[in-house]
Amino acid sequence: MWDAAQYLRYGDERSRPFFDLTGRIGATGPAYVVDLGCGPGHLTETLAERWPGASSVRGVDSSPEMIEAARARTGPGPVSYTLADIREWEPEQAPDVMVSNAVLQWVPDHDPLVVRWADQLAPGGWLAFQLPGNFDSPSHVIVKELAASPRWRGLLAGAELNRQGGSPAHYVELLARAGYEVDAWETTYQHILPGENPVLEWTKGTTLRPVLARLDAEQAADFVEEYGKRVGGAYRRYPFGVIFPFRRVFAVVRRA
Numbered sequence: 340m341w342d343a344a345q346y347l348r349y350g351d352e353r354s355r356p357f358f359d360l361t362g363r364i365g366a367t368g369p370a371y372v373v374d375l376g377c378g379p380g381h382l383t384e385t386l387a388e389r390w391p392g393a394s395s396v397r398g399v400d401s402s403p404e405m406i407e408a409a410r411a412r413t414g415p416g417p418v419s420y421t422l423a424d425i426r427e428w429e430p431e432q433a434p435d436v437m438v439s440n441a442v443l444q445w446v447p448d449h450d451p452l453v454v455r456w457a458d459q460l461a462p463g464g465w466l467a468f469q470l471p472g473n474f475d476s477p478s479h480v481i482v483k484e485l486a487a488s489p490r491w492r493g494l495l496a497g498a499e500l501n502r503q504g505g506s507p508a509h510y511v512e513l514l515a516r517a518g519y520e521v522d523a524w525e526t527t528y529q530h531i532l533p534g535e536n537p538v539l540e541w542t543k544g545t546t547l548r549p550v551l552a553r554l555d556a557e558q559a560a561d562f563v564e565e566y567g568k569r570v571g572g573a574y575r576r577y578p579f580g581v582i583f584p585f586r587r588v589f590a591v592v593r594r595a
């Protein structure tokens with residue numbers, strides 16, 4: 340179960356990569372825009388604002404909680420939301436723009452999916468995706484270590500922890516070989532997070548969700564307590580907050 344309010348607790352920090360990504364899309368007058376893995380919809384709405392001439396801006400997400408939150412904030416206009424798995428969803432027409440922000444890390448072996456998305460684009464269409472590349476950082480390593488420990492491995496066997504994505508070079512090769520124009524890069528953000536244990540609060544909104552979904556309330560509280568102690572000691576606290584480095588990988592693809 341995903342919690343839109345917890346996810347948006349660090350909304351500014353989570354939104355910045357989206358705008359860095361979509362800022363490299365050169366589309367001028369797209370009619371059909373798709374946000375794959377739209378979450379609570381706050382960023383999907385900005386796509387409609389950027390391209391006010393679009394007749395349809397569609398958000399797609401597999402979480403009922405996220406789609407409910409997205410629909411609750413949507414008024415009249417071209418924006419709509421569909422509850423569906425992005426691996427299976429098919430567009431009703433060739434999209435002019437497809438965006439996927441911080442989603443593909445949840446999809447194992449997602450290379451064929453990325454190529455399929457590019458193949459679905461209208462002529463001159465754009466695909467832009469971004470995914471975390473920080474899975475060797477303490478915030479993620481500690482989750483994997485705990486999940487594999489004797490205390491938790493029986494309960495968490497098969498839990499879908501998010502996975503490592505490819506490098507920028509990997510996506511350039513993958514999509515250039517398929518005949519597409521590709522611009523790929525990486526950025527490490529240095530987020531300054533306030534609060535008592537802010538990395539714990541950050542991961543509650545994303546990384547820990549599949550783990551906590553497998554546990555009952557008491558077990559989840561125990562896991563969060565154990566994880567919180569370890570992750571709280573892994574990041575140095577300064578008078579101004581905790582510095583949370585976060586590497587992300589970006590790719591923008593154009594169909595000629």
